[in-house]
Amino acid sequence: MRVGVVTFPGSLDDGDAARAVRLAGGEPVCLWHADADLHGVDAVILPGGFSYGDYLRCGAIARFAPVMQPIIDAATDGLPVLGICNGFQVLCESHLLPGALIRNDQRKFVCRDQRLRVENATTAWTSAYEPGEETLIPVKNGEGGYVADNRTLDELEGEDRVVVRYLDDNPNGSYRDIAGIANARGNVVGLMPHPEHAVDTLTGPSIDGLRFFASVLTRTVAA
Protein backbone atom coordinates (compact mmCIF):
# COMPACT_ATOMS: atom_id res chain seq x y z
CA MET A 1 0.00 0.00 0.00
CA ARG A 2 1.82 3.10 -1.30
CA VAL A 3 0.77 6.57 -0.20
CA GLY A 4 2.22 9.55 -2.09
CA VAL A 5 3.16 12.66 -0.14
CA VAL A 6 3.58 15.78 -2.30
CA THR A 7 6.35 18.29 -1.63
CA PHE A 8 5.76 21.81 -2.95
CA PRO A 9 8.30 24.61 -2.51
CA GLY A 10 7.44 25.73 1.03
CA SER A 11 5.83 22.51 2.26
CA LEU A 12 6.73 21.88 5.92
CA ASP A 13 4.91 18.78 7.09
CA ASP A 14 5.69 16.37 4.27
CA GLY A 15 8.21 14.58 6.49
CA ASP A 16 5.73 14.17 9.34
CA ALA A 17 3.01 13.00 6.93
CA ALA A 18 5.36 10.36 5.50
CA ARG A 19 6.27 9.25 9.03
CA ALA A 20 2.58 8.96 9.94
CA VAL A 21 1.98 6.76 6.89
CA ARG A 22 4.89 4.54 7.94
CA LEU A 23 3.67 4.28 11.55
CA ALA A 24 0.22 3.30 10.28
CA GLY A 25 1.80 0.46 8.28
CA GLY A 26 1.91 1.98 4.78
CA GLU A 27 4.75 2.82 2.44
CA PRO A 28 5.21 6.57 1.90
CA VAL A 29 6.28 7.68 -1.58
CA CYS A 30 7.72 11.16 -2.15
CA LEU A 31 5.99 13.05 -4.97
CA TRP A 32 7.58 16.23 -6.35
CA HIS A 33 5.48 19.25 -7.31
CA ALA A 34 7.18 19.62 -10.70
CA ASP A 35 6.74 15.96 -11.69
CA ALA A 36 3.36 15.29 -13.33
CA ASP A 37 3.51 11.59 -12.44
CA LEU A 38 1.89 9.86 -9.47
CA HIS A 39 4.21 6.81 -9.77
CA GLY A 40 1.33 4.41 -9.30
CA VAL A 41 0.50 5.38 -5.69
CA ASP A 42 -2.76 4.16 -4.11
CA ALA A 43 -3.52 7.43 -2.30
CA VAL A 44 -2.10 10.97 -2.04
CA ILE A 45 -1.52 13.39 0.85
CA LEU A 46 -1.11 17.14 0.30
CA PRO A 47 0.77 18.23 3.44
CA GLY A 48 0.80 21.37 5.52
CA GLY A 49 3.15 24.30 5.12
CA PHE A 50 3.34 27.50 3.11
CA SER A 51 3.52 26.43 -0.52
CA TYR A 52 4.90 29.21 -2.72
CA GLY A 53 5.14 31.42 0.37
CA ASP A 54 1.33 31.69 0.54
CA TYR A 55 1.69 34.32 -2.22
CA LEU A 56 -1.53 35.53 -3.90
CA ARG A 57 -3.75 33.27 -1.75
CA CYS A 58 -2.81 30.17 0.26
CA GLY A 59 -2.67 27.23 -2.15
CA ALA A 60 -3.54 29.31 -5.22
CA ILE A 61 -0.22 28.81 -6.99
CA ALA A 62 0.36 25.23 -5.80
CA ARG A 63 -2.99 24.34 -7.34
CA PHE A 64 -1.38 24.84 -10.80
CA ALA A 65 1.81 22.84 -10.08
CA PRO A 66 2.41 20.08 -12.67
CA VAL A 67 1.69 17.31 -10.12
CA MET A 68 -1.82 18.68 -9.48
CA GLN A 69 -3.46 17.82 -12.82
CA PRO A 70 -2.95 14.04 -12.45
CA ILE A 71 -4.06 14.32 -8.80
CA ILE A 72 -7.24 16.17 -9.80
CA ASP A 73 -7.97 13.62 -12.55
CA ALA A 74 -7.32 10.64 -10.26
CA ALA A 75 -9.33 12.17 -7.38
CA THR A 76 -12.28 12.59 -9.72
CA ASP A 77 -11.93 8.86 -10.50
CA GLY A 78 -11.93 7.94 -6.79
CA LEU A 79 -8.27 8.04 -5.70
CA PRO A 80 -8.15 8.82 -1.94
CA VAL A 81 -6.67 12.30 -1.42
CA LEU A 82 -6.11 13.94 1.98
CA GLY A 83 -5.30 17.65 2.25
CA ILE A 84 -3.97 18.80 5.63
CA CYS A 85 -3.90 22.54 6.43
CA ASN A 86 -2.15 24.06 3.37
CA GLY A 87 -3.19 20.87 1.54
CA PHE A 88 -6.84 21.63 2.44
CA GLN A 89 -6.35 25.12 0.98
CA VAL A 90 -4.94 23.57 -2.21
CA LEU A 91 -7.96 21.24 -2.49
CA CYS A 92 -10.37 24.19 -2.16
CA GLU A 93 -8.42 26.23 -4.72
CA SER A 94 -8.55 23.17 -7.03
CA HIS A 95 -12.34 23.02 -6.58
CA LEU A 96 -12.07 19.39 -5.49
CA LEU A 97 -13.71 20.66 -2.29
CA PRO A 98 -16.16 23.59 -2.01
CA GLY A 99 -15.60 26.81 -0.08
CA ALA A 100 -12.36 28.56 0.85
CA LEU A 101 -10.07 29.29 3.81
CA ILE A 102 -9.49 32.87 4.89
CA ARG A 103 -7.49 34.66 7.58
CA ASN A 104 -8.42 33.66 11.14
CA ASP A 105 -11.20 35.91 12.45
CA GLN A 106 -9.17 36.82 15.57
CA ARG A 107 -6.22 37.68 13.23
CA LYS A 108 -3.67 35.64 15.17
CA PHE A 109 -1.78 32.53 14.16
CA VAL A 110 -3.12 29.79 16.40
CA CYS A 111 -1.04 26.76 17.49
CA ARG A 112 -2.53 24.47 20.11
CA ASP A 113 -3.98 21.05 20.84
CA GLN A 114 -7.60 21.08 19.71
CA ARG A 115 -10.50 18.83 20.61
CA LEU A 116 -12.42 17.67 17.54
CA ARG A 117 -15.42 15.48 16.86
CA VAL A 118 -15.37 13.02 13.97
CA GLU A 119 -18.76 13.65 12.36
CA ASN A 120 -18.42 11.28 9.44
CA ALA A 121 -16.62 7.97 9.99
CA THR A 122 -17.31 6.58 6.51
CA THR A 123 -14.83 8.54 4.36
CA ALA A 124 -11.65 7.00 2.93
CA TRP A 125 -9.67 8.78 5.65
CA THR A 126 -11.91 8.39 8.73
CA SER A 127 -13.35 4.86 8.50
CA ALA A 128 -11.19 3.68 11.43
CA TYR A 129 -12.97 6.10 13.82
CA GLU A 130 -16.27 5.68 15.61
CA PRO A 131 -18.97 8.11 14.49
CA GLY A 132 -19.05 11.02 16.96
CA GLU A 133 -15.69 10.08 18.46
CA GLU A 134 -13.82 12.94 20.15
CA THR A 135 -10.12 13.36 19.36
CA LEU A 136 -7.26 15.64 20.41
CA ILE A 137 -5.18 16.85 17.46
CA PRO A 138 -2.90 19.91 17.05
CA VAL A 139 -4.13 22.82 14.99
CA LYS A 140 -1.71 25.47 13.68
CA ASN A 141 -2.78 28.02 11.11
CA GLY A 142 -3.08 31.72 10.33
CA GLU A 143 -5.58 31.36 7.50
CA GLY A 144 -7.79 28.51 8.62
CA GLY A 145 -11.22 30.12 8.67
CA TYR A 146 -13.48 27.90 6.59
CA VAL A 147 -16.07 29.92 4.65
CA ALA A 148 -18.71 29.10 2.05
CA ASP A 149 -22.13 30.47 1.18
CA ASN A 150 -25.11 29.22 3.19
CA ARG A 151 -26.40 27.03 0.39
CA THR A 152 -23.03 25.20 0.23
CA LEU A 153 -22.90 24.87 4.03
CA ASP A 154 -26.45 23.44 4.11
CA GLU A 155 -25.51 21.03 1.35
CA LEU A 156 -22.41 19.86 3.23
CA GLU A 157 -24.43 19.28 6.41
CA GLY A 158 -27.33 17.65 4.56
CA GLU A 159 -25.04 15.23 2.72
CA ASP A 160 -23.06 14.40 5.86
CA ARG A 161 -19.90 15.85 4.34
CA VAL A 162 -18.70 17.72 7.43
CA VAL A 163 -16.00 15.24 8.47
CA VAL A 164 -14.59 16.88 11.62
CA ARG A 165 -15.83 19.77 13.73
CA TYR A 166 -14.10 21.95 16.35
CA LEU A 167 -15.17 21.41 19.96
CA ASP A 168 -14.73 24.00 22.73
CA ASP A 169 -13.31 27.23 21.23
CA ASN A 170 -13.44 27.59 17.46
CA PRO A 171 -9.78 28.52 16.73
CA ASN A 172 -10.26 30.53 13.54
CA GLY A 173 -13.86 31.59 12.97
CA SER A 174 -14.70 28.69 10.65
CA TYR A 175 -18.38 28.77 9.75
CA ARG A 176 -20.43 26.22 11.73
CA ASP A 177 -17.22 25.10 13.52
CA ILE A 178 -16.18 23.14 10.44
CA ALA A 179 -12.65 21.73 10.73
CA GLY A 180 -12.76 19.38 7.74
CA ILE A 181 -15.00 18.31 4.86
CA ALA A 182 -15.24 15.63 2.18
CA ASN A 183 -16.35 15.49 -1.44
CA ALA A 184 -19.62 13.68 -2.25
CA ARG A 185 -17.86 10.37 -2.85
CA GLY A 186 -15.86 10.54 0.39
CA ASN A 187 -12.47 9.87 -1.22
CA VAL A 188 -11.27 13.49 -0.99
CA VAL A 189 -10.97 14.93 2.53
CA GLY A 190 -9.48 18.24 3.64
CA LEU A 191 -8.98 19.46 7.21
CA MET A 192 -7.10 22.26 8.95
CA PRO A 193 -5.92 20.31 12.06
CA HIS A 194 -2.83 18.13 11.74
CA PRO A 195 -3.45 14.42 12.39
CA GLU A 196 0.16 13.69 11.33
CA HIS A 197 1.33 15.54 14.48
CA ALA A 198 -0.73 13.23 16.72
CA VAL A 199 0.74 9.83 15.94
CA ASP A 200 3.30 9.39 18.73
CA THR A 201 3.02 10.43 22.39
CA LEU A 202 6.69 11.48 22.39
CA THR A 203 5.95 14.36 20.01
CA GLY A 204 2.18 14.85 20.10
CA PRO A 205 -0.64 15.23 22.62
CA SER A 206 -2.19 11.87 21.64
CA ILE A 207 -2.08 9.22 18.94
CA ASP A 208 -5.61 10.16 17.85
CA GLY A 209 -4.42 11.24 14.40
CA LEU A 210 -2.96 7.89 13.41
CA ARG A 211 -6.26 6.43 12.26
CA PHE A 212 -6.59 8.94 9.41
CA PHE A 213 -3.66 7.10 7.86
CA ALA A 214 -4.81 3.65 9.03
CA SER A 215 -8.25 4.28 7.50
CA VAL A 216 -6.95 4.65 3.97
CA LEU A 217 -4.78 1.53 4.33
CA THR A 218 -7.75 -0.71 5.23
CA ARG A 219 -9.82 0.80 2.45
CA THR A 220 -7.27 0.11 -0.24
CA VAL A 221 -6.59 -3.41 1.00
CA ALA A 222 -10.33 -4.11 0.94
CA ALA A 223 -10.64 -2.62 -2.56
Added chain:
Amino acid sequence: MGPGRHRLATLSRVTRVVVDVMPKPEILDPQGKAVLGALGRLGFDAITAVRQGKRFELELNTEPTPEVMAAIDRAAATLLANPVIEDYAVRVES
Protein backbone atom coordinates in the same frame (compact mmCIF):
# COMPACT_ATOMS: atom_id res chain seq x y z
CA MET B 1 17.14 63.05 -23.69
CA GLY B 2 16.43 63.27 -19.94
CA PRO B 3 15.26 60.24 -17.97
CA GLY B 4 11.75 61.71 -17.60
CA ARG B 5 11.20 61.98 -21.34
CA HIS B 6 12.51 58.46 -21.90
CA ARG B 7 10.10 57.06 -19.33
CA LEU B 8 7.18 58.87 -20.94
CA ALA B 9 8.07 57.42 -24.35
CA THR B 10 8.13 53.91 -22.91
CA LEU B 11 4.86 54.33 -21.07
CA SER B 12 3.01 55.51 -24.16
CA ARG B 13 3.65 52.19 -25.93
CA VAL B 14 2.41 49.95 -23.12
CA THR B 15 -1.20 49.01 -22.57
CA ARG B 16 -1.99 48.67 -18.91
CA VAL B 17 -4.90 46.68 -17.56
CA VAL B 18 -5.93 46.90 -13.93
CA VAL B 19 -7.65 44.05 -12.12
CA ASP B 20 -9.22 45.00 -8.79
CA VAL B 21 -10.03 42.11 -6.46
CA MET B 22 -12.24 42.57 -3.38
CA PRO B 23 -13.55 40.13 -0.78
CA LYS B 24 -17.26 39.47 -1.36
CA PRO B 25 -19.48 41.54 0.94
CA GLU B 26 -20.76 38.47 2.82
CA ILE B 27 -17.23 37.18 3.56
CA LEU B 28 -15.49 38.32 6.73
CA ASP B 29 -12.54 40.65 6.10
CA PRO B 30 -10.32 40.39 9.20
CA GLN B 31 -7.62 42.57 7.58
CA GLY B 32 -10.07 45.38 6.86
CA LYS B 33 -11.32 45.11 10.44
CA ALA B 34 -7.76 45.41 11.78
CA VAL B 35 -7.10 48.47 9.62
CA LEU B 36 -10.36 50.07 10.79
CA GLY B 37 -9.34 49.51 14.41
CA ALA B 38 -5.96 51.16 13.83
CA LEU B 39 -7.55 54.13 12.05
CA GLY B 40 -9.90 54.62 15.01
CA ARG B 41 -6.96 54.61 17.43
CA LEU B 42 -5.27 57.27 15.27
CA GLY B 43 -8.32 59.50 15.53
CA PHE B 44 -9.72 59.10 12.00
CA ASP B 45 -13.25 59.01 13.39
CA ALA B 46 -15.01 59.74 10.10
CA ILE B 47 -14.07 56.34 8.68
CA THR B 48 -16.69 53.78 9.66
CA ALA B 49 -15.78 50.75 7.54
CA VAL B 50 -12.73 49.38 5.71
CA ARG B 51 -12.51 46.48 3.31
CA GLN B 52 -9.11 45.49 1.98
CA GLY B 53 -8.60 44.10 -1.51
CA LYS B 54 -5.85 43.68 -4.08
CA ARG B 55 -4.96 45.59 -7.23
CA PHE B 56 -3.07 43.91 -10.08
CA GLU B 57 -1.45 46.05 -12.79
CA LEU B 58 -0.89 44.07 -15.98
CA GLU B 59 1.21 45.27 -18.90
CA LEU B 60 0.34 43.98 -22.37
CA ASN B 61 2.42 43.66 -25.52
CA THR B 62 -0.72 44.11 -27.61
CA GLU B 63 -3.80 46.26 -27.99
CA PRO B 64 -6.68 45.47 -25.60
CA THR B 65 -8.88 43.82 -28.23
CA PRO B 66 -12.05 42.01 -27.11
CA GLU B 67 -10.22 38.68 -27.44
CA VAL B 68 -7.33 39.90 -25.28
CA MET B 69 -9.72 41.29 -22.67
CA ALA B 70 -11.65 38.01 -22.63
CA ALA B 71 -8.39 36.18 -21.95
CA ILE B 72 -7.58 38.60 -19.10
CA ASP B 73 -11.03 37.97 -17.66
CA ARG B 74 -10.26 34.24 -17.71
CA ALA B 75 -6.90 34.88 -16.03
CA ALA B 76 -8.65 36.89 -13.33
CA ALA B 77 -11.29 34.23 -12.70
CA THR B 78 -8.75 31.38 -12.80
CA LEU B 79 -5.81 32.72 -10.82
CA LEU B 80 -5.91 36.37 -9.74
CA ALA B 81 -9.21 36.05 -7.87
CA ASN B 82 -10.95 33.14 -6.17
CA PRO B 83 -14.58 33.68 -7.25
CA VAL B 84 -15.76 31.64 -4.25
CA ILE B 85 -14.77 34.46 -1.90
CA GLU B 86 -13.77 37.40 -4.11
CA ASP B 87 -15.25 39.70 -6.78
CA TYR B 88 -13.06 41.20 -9.46
CA ALA B 89 -13.28 44.02 -11.99
CA VAL B 90 -11.09 44.43 -15.09
CA ARG B 91 -10.42 47.78 -16.81
CA VAL B 92 -7.98 49.28 -19.27
CA GLU B 93 -6.04 52.14 -17.74
CA SER B 94 -5.76 55.13 -20.07
